[in-house]
Amino acid sequence: TLLRCGAPIREINTVRRHLSRIKGGRLAVAAHPARVITYLISDVPGDDPALIASGPTIPDATTPLDALEILERYSIDIPEAVRSHLVSDDTAPKPHSPEFGLDRTIVQARACDALRAAEASANLAGVDVRVLGDDLEGEARELGGEHATMALTLQKDLKEPLLILSGGETSVTVSGEGRGGRNVEYLLGAISVLQGASNIHALAIDTDGIDGSEDNAGAIFGPNDWSRVQALKLDPATYLARNDAYSFFEALDGLIITGPTRTNVNDFRAILVLPKSM
Incomplete structure (x- = not known):
């Protein structure tokens, strides 16, 4: 329900x-007095260890009442057992508890690592890069539209190829019954602005290989695809209204399907902007 409301990941994880017996540091407490060493791959904006997988071995600075406030703010119908638990629970390990004194946490990989690798590869190919950040959040379709507008603006005075990179984790407020995920919705928001603009290509994927709950990692789109959009009478606004970006890109044969990658450093988005003269 929180996902359908468009709640950001930090609120969902709070x-x-x-509501868990192992998250929020409870798994580490169960292991103590043994020393706990945690190796993490970050799939959350900001790389806060307490947010990654909801922090089974990391103490939590939030409270049960914080969780209750989030549920009430989104007007979610809360089962009475859940409400009672959140009102009365005081079992969450405290951040400065001596139990955690000898523990160690190591973040092995982050979204910024993926963006740096892409930047290095692009530079080797002679392409300039602009990194917008590895922790971008917000409504997916709106961010896609903003990035498309940026690409069009930059292209006006562009002399050399430019790659716009970004990472993070967007949200989708679900109002329709279509198939989709935040990356394909981001890309559909971008297409709604680009509408076949020349020499601009874009892709958006989830690095775990699964965009939301579908079988695709994301999708890809180029300027030559717009004529097919028109030929197939695919109206981006209609597909956005029913949160059906998956079907849109499926019709275009634009889905990127990798299967699960068994790792996850969150979303990866790239917009290649070429000079109009190329």
């Missing part, structure tokens, strides 16, 4: 931590 609720998760206080």
Whole structure:
């Protein structure tokens, strides 16, 4: 329900931590007095260890009442057992508890690592790069539209190829019954602005290989695809209204399907902007 409301991941994980017997540091408490060493691959904006997988071995600074406030703010119908638990629970390990004194946390990989690798590869190919950040959040379709507008603006005075990179984790407020995920919705938001603009290509994927709950990692789109959009009578606004970006890109044969990658450093988005004269 929180996902359908478009809640950001930090709010979703706050609720998760206080409705779990292992999250929010409880797994580490179960292991103590053994020393716990945690190796993490970050799939959350900002790389806060307490948010990654809801922090099974990391103490939690939030409270059960914080979780309750989030649920009430989105007007979610809360089962009475959940409400009672959140009102009365005081079992969450405290951040400065001596139990965690000898523990160690190591973040092995982050979204910024993926963006740096892409930047290095692009530079080797002679392409300039602009990195917008590895922790971008917000409504997916709106961010896609903003990035498309940026690409069009930059292209006006562009002399050399430019790659616009970004990472993070967007949200989708679900109002329709279509198939999709935040990366294909981001890309569909971008297409709604680009509408076949020349020499601009874009892709958006989830690095775990699964965009939301579908079988695709994301999708890809180029300027030559716009004529096919028109030929197939695919109206981006209609597909956005029913949150059906998956079907849109499926019709274009633009889905990127990798299968699960068994790792996850969150979303990866790239817009290649070429000078109009190329």
